[in-house]
């Protein structure tokens with residue numbers, strides 16, 4: 001049996017190769033796409049092993065898990081990304097030493113995050129989460145509402161908006177999935193034409209284990225990959 005560290009290094013190498021190949025297909029370089037390793041399925045020990053294997057940017061979708069691991073792994077150099085829905089009563093504890101909030105999914109949340117961040121740290125990088133598929137189960141802004149909110153969002157002086165985030169339609173075919181990603185990029189391009197100076201829209205956080213290559217081909221700059229990194233590893 002090959003050991004945990006070897007298996008993680010091998011999985012990571014495979015994912016990095018696939019990211020690089022997809023980036024080249026989209027006319028970009030491997031370093032134009034950041035891998036956010038989603039560690040929600042695994043313990044702190046396995047997470048630490050992944051950091052040793054060379055992953056420094058980690059994502060969690062549940063605040064409690066983020067808090068626990070941030071504490072347990074405080075001795076490691078990790079950049080934490082919050083990628084899942086954040087309830088407003090958990091904002092305060094989450095935003096300190098966060099690298100980026102991907103799941104800016106409502107005005108109420110953005111305002112709460114702005115308030116919690118104000119005076120405590122430099123501007124917090126956030127992404128506007130878009131419900132591109134329109135599924136009722138998904139969080140995020142309806143695409144057509146964002147243009148009219150940009151002016152208001154630009155007034156949140158403790159946030160630094162960097163781009164958009166989405167998830168593709170659940171269970172969709174590769175063609176439909178690609179169209180979801182293409183729609184996010186097109187939306188970003190449209191919003192850019194009439195965007196307040198303080199809002200940047202360069203980042204596109206899209207793509208998970210099942211679809212990150214499609215996402216990169218459609219312009220993703222951040223991919224959030226979980227299960228592909230932990231194949232062959234017992235997570236219980």
Ligand SMILES: *Cc1c(COP(=O)(O)O)cnc(C)c1O
Pocket residue numbers: 038040061083084167207208209210224225226227228
């Ligand atoms: C879990 C999760 C991911 C990673 O999913 P995998 O399919 O395991 O790669 C990405 N983004 C979000 C928002 C998630 O909750």
